[in-house]
Amino acid sequence: MSTDTRATAHHDLHAPVIDWFDEHARDLPWRRPEAGAWGVMVSEFMLQQTPVSRVLPVYEQWLARWPRPADLATESAGEAVRAWGRLGYPRRALRLHAAATAIALSHGGEVPRDHAKLLALPGVGEYTAAAIGSFAYGQRHSVLDTNVRRVFARAVTGVQYPPTATTAAERRTALALLPDDKGTAARWAAATMELGALVCTARGPECVRCPIAASCAWRLAGSPEHTGPPRRGQTYAGTDRQVRGKLLAVLRDAVDPVPQSALDAVWDEPVQRARALDGLVADGLVEPLADGVYRLPV
DNA sequence: AATTCGTGGGT
DNA sequence: TACCCAAGAAT
Incomplete structure (x- = not known):
């Protein structure tokens, strides 16, 4: 050749x-012109490791409630986590909220066009920065x-x-x-x-x-099967991630702060349960109040 | 560089 | 039933 x-x-x-x-x-909503750069950005956060079919309804509600970054920035991080619902990987909600805050405070309320500025936003990595630049602004990435x-x-x-x-x-x-x-x-x-x-x-x-x-x-080449070590399956049952998910679900679905007993009910192994809750607090997804009461962050 | 981080639908 | 995998990022 x-x-x-x-x-x-x-x-x-x-x-x-x-x-x-x-x-x-x-015909996906974030591909329509009216989505704008913010719509593209929200969709990219939600689509990180999450299928389109599950993102669609949450995306629509999110954009209706927070049509601009500054709208989200005025809300608490906990409201973002609550609105995230069951999309999974709720730290993305925290990062999207933090990114919206940075945009409101440091970028005049507009999603940056500059690649380096996009990359500097929380939750924006190599892929997402390129996707926003390409889909929202028609850049070459x-x-x-x-x-x-x-x-x-x-x-x-x-x-x-x-x-x-x-x-x-x-x-x-x-x-x-x-x-x-x-x-x-x-x-x-x-x-x-x-x-x-x-x-x-x-x-x-x-x-x-x-x-x-x-x-x-x-x-x-004859469609040869993958050779080499089998790719790591993500085991889930029994992991801290499953426990974190159960704990956070209780807090999402509760209007008021939740007592320790309500959290204890979702997992019977106390050591792992405590470790998972500590992790959520450390991540900023859960806020401990006085005497064993917890809530989503304010 | 290898791990961690949710959730649910398809096969 | 188990397993696979889905617009990754952060550490």
Whole structure:
């Protein structure tokens, strides 16, 4: 294969994927123009490790209640945790509240456009900063989420799954494929994510529906199964995380501060229960009051 | 670099 | 039933 052919092959992915996206993209609320940068930012926080279907109703309520960052910033962190509901990983609610506060105080109430300023916000990492810049502001960024990483692992590298953590090689691949024009790059980012979410899925990829199946390196190699150590499953039953979840659920659902006895009822093992509660307090998710009474943070 | 951090639906 | 996995970040 000549180098000329390889460069062309990369370029040939853009049009089919973007055309496919134009036809099959889901109509998600954070993709509508009225969502604005704040809507995009809220959605990105909620979508960190949480499926779209579960985010949708919470997102709508959140934006209706807090249409701008400053609106959220005037509320207590505990109200953010309560409104987060059962999305999971409630520290994200705390970070979103803290980010909104920083935006209100230090960025004139507007979600920053600058990548470094985005990265400096609590809860905003490499992926989320790129996603906000790309989706909200049409900038040119490699947006490397789990979907895009899987699409590139298959279509470009020829393996079933990407590495556990994002590697330098993946960043190089993403950058090499990123369209030069920023508007096209933003469409490409959304399109590759959508392709991974809807077609090139982790379990059962539907290659018959894939716009780049003919050039997919993994498929051309015969769709080889993942080799190497099995990827770590997240065990959950019996962990501190489960206990934290049960404890926080009690506090979320209570209007008034909760006595120790109500928390003790959710888990029978006292040492683990105490450790979980201490962890919640240390994280700022729970506020201890006098004599064994607890509440969400004010 | 490896762990920790929730929750629920799909298979 | 168990297991997998879902727009990651922080430490």
